[in-house]
Amino acid sequence: MTNKYYEFFCPVKVIAGKAALEHIPYELTGMGAKRPMIVTDKGVRAAGLLEPVIAACEESGLEITTIYDDVPPDSSTTVVRDIAGIYRQEKCDSIIAIGGGSAIDTGKAVNILVSEGGDDIAKYSGAGVLKHPLKPFFVVPTTAGTGSEVTSVAVITDENKGVKLPFTSSFLLPNAAIIDPRMTLTLPPHITAATAMDAMTHATEAFTCMAKNPLSDAYATAAIKKVSQSLLKVMDNPKDSDGRLELAQASTMAGIAFSNSMVGLVHALGHATGAICHLPHGLCMSLYLPYVLEYNLETIREPLGELLLHLEGPEVFAATPASRRAEASISAIRKLRDALYKRCQLPRTLKETGKVTENQLDHIAEMALDDGSIMFNPKEVSLDDARAVLRRAWA
Amino acid sequence: MLAKRIQPMVFQARRYYVELMFQVMGRALQAVSEVDENVQNEARALPDGFLFEMMVMPDGSRLIVEHTGQGRFHYHGNTAPRPVDLSIQFKHIAHAFLVLSFQEKTSVAFANDRMLVDGDISYAVRMTRVLNRLESFILPKLIAQRAVKEYPADLRLPKKLISAARIYLKVATNFVETARA
Known part of the structure; x- marks a missing residue:
């Protein structure tokens, strides 16, 4: 009997x-909620979203009872x-x-405090601390990449x-995620590209790392297909609402x-680079993805x-010898990155990036080695x- | 019928095995920190007095080691002198048995959600590397390859044999001292 086991x-x-x-409104009233609070940031409000x-x-x-629109990019315990x-x-x-990620994470943390009581969010930090369902919580993502919803x-x-305090609990999951193409229509090109590559990386790592399982595989491959088919179309025509919905x-x-x-490993390196060089997460994902795939090859x-098959479609897949398909997948990702660079x-x-110096690489490597994601990389990393x-x- | 009769004995044997392995691993962690520079370097990043626990939920066997400074570990047995800083918890004794009988790699057990981490995840990653290093030393290569994600390519036979002998000697001495005490 195989030892294979998974949870989903x-x-x-x-x-x-x-x-x-x-x-x-229907979903909120269905949960008995009548006085919702919106948690968002100034950029979302300014964009008219x-x-x-x-x-x-x-x-x-x-009626929306109140709106808090001052969530910073890196949310803090004080804000919560x-x-x-x-x-x-x-x-x-x-x-x-x-x-995006910060407003959603802030909403999750606020939900802990208002449901569990108290003012000190730090005491709920860690895994499995929460034991009860929280207040009704809905998420409307305005970027198409983090998957925080x-x-x-x-x-x-x-x-x-x-x-940085991590909070992990299934009670943090929203009751509903509302994916409406109107919310991403005005996303600037470089953010559209970086966040879509974030989604591409989530899916690619989910499909190739140690905890892959049949159910997550199905979601991962469908996500890769959607990004591959829609990203460049949306880059060429940002008002393509069908394409925006596909990316979302x-x-x-x-x-x-x-x-x-x-x-x-892509995430381990990305988290470290983000912390040291303050580069956006999606950009780091796009940057490291092919190099890590080559390392894990x-x-x-x-x-x-x-x-x-999902990156290039059935014709290219069928025409590529089985022994060359892995390399061809990396080439497809590189080709997509080149197209995004051009656009x-x-x-x-x-x-x-112009924001990283060569002498920071050792520090990034050291920090990446202690990142939790590295445990799930299929190949040991020294x-x-x-x-x-x-x-x-680097270059 | 027979299977049903011997089942309690099998469960008992499994409990004893896990408990024994925790005792061996705890002492071996202390020993490897006295023998291997690589482990000492990993451990130096932990705060002095850092308490690490590995246990079976909800209140089963456990091992507790403390980083006493300079990259050295001290084995505390199954009782901690104060609340632990990092705890790696097997959800069930069956999962602990899978890992400690080398049927499932530690990294795979994490991926399979067999274990929970309570504490700083970066320290858990570091302690996992230390455990992997220890297993690479004390287990025959064929078994170690089943226990760790990747057997270290730079671990040559002479070094492995000498280090393993020193670790086992220290573990045995510690067992004897404990028994005498």
Whole structure:
């Protein structure tokens, strides 16, 4: 009997497509919520993305009780405590997080405080601390990449201690994720590209790392196919709402995939690079993906070869000898990165970012080695291995 | 019928085996930190007084080691002098048995959700590397390859044999001292 075993869990109701936002009032009232609070950031408000949500609720007679629109890019324990204070003061009963990773993580953390009580979010940090379901929580992503709307994790910075606090619990999962193409239509080209490559990386690592399983594989391959088919179309025609919806769905599917099968070395290097050089996460993912796949190649030859079908389609897959498919998959990803560079100068190497210096590589390698994602990389990574990958990614 | 009768004995044997392996591993962690520079370098990043626990949920066998400084570990047996800093917890004794009988690699057990980490994940990654290094030393290569993700290419036979002999000697001495005490 094989030792193969896996777990798969995703109870988030996905509400996706045309006029999806208009389902929010029905879903909220169905959970007995009447006084929702919106948690978002200034960029989302300035882009006019709150209006369709507010209009959708008001048309159904549901007033948004209060809006907090000052979530910073790197949310902190102080911000979470302040928002929880406003929630209590305004007697809210539910949260709608609208935005990217930071707004969504902040919404999750606020939900812990307002459901469990207290002002100190740090005491709920770690895995499995929460024992009860939280308040109704909806997420409306405005980028198509993080997949935070379907993950059970939030990361909040503790300003006093200067550390990032992780929170992990299935109770952090939203009750619903609302995927509406209107919310990503105005995303600038370089963010569209970087976030889509984030989704591509989530899916690729989910499909090639140690905790892959049949269910996460299905989501991962579907996500890769959607990104491969729609990303360049959207880059050429940003108002293509069908393409935008495809990317948004790909992000959610990749999120479901990686939250059930974890990620590997690309994320370990990306987290370290983000912390040291302050590069956006999606950019780091796009940058490291082919180099890490090359490093892992002999360990993941079979699944990586399978991905060619979803990256390039059945004709290229059939025309490529089985023994060359893994290399062809890496080439397809490189080709996509070249096309993105041409369209929006999304960097392909560390040098091209202009924000990393060669003498930072050792520090990045050391930090990456202690990142939790590295446990799930299919191939063991030593300090020298990490340095070698970074040197290849340098220029 | 026979299987049903011997099942309690099998469960008992499995419990004893896991407990014995924890005792051996705890002592071996202390020993390898006195023998191997690589392990010492890994351990130096841990705070002095850092307490590491490996246990079977909910309240089964456990091993506790402390980083006493300079990359050295001290084995505390199954009781901690204060709350532990990092705990790696097997969800069930069957999962601990799979790993400790080398049917499942530690990394695969993590991937298969057999274990939970309570504490700083970066320290858990570091301790996993230390455990892998230890297993590479003390197990025959064929078995070690089943226990670790990748057997270290730079671990040559003479070094392995000498280090393993020193570790086993220290483990045996520690067992004797414990028995005498």
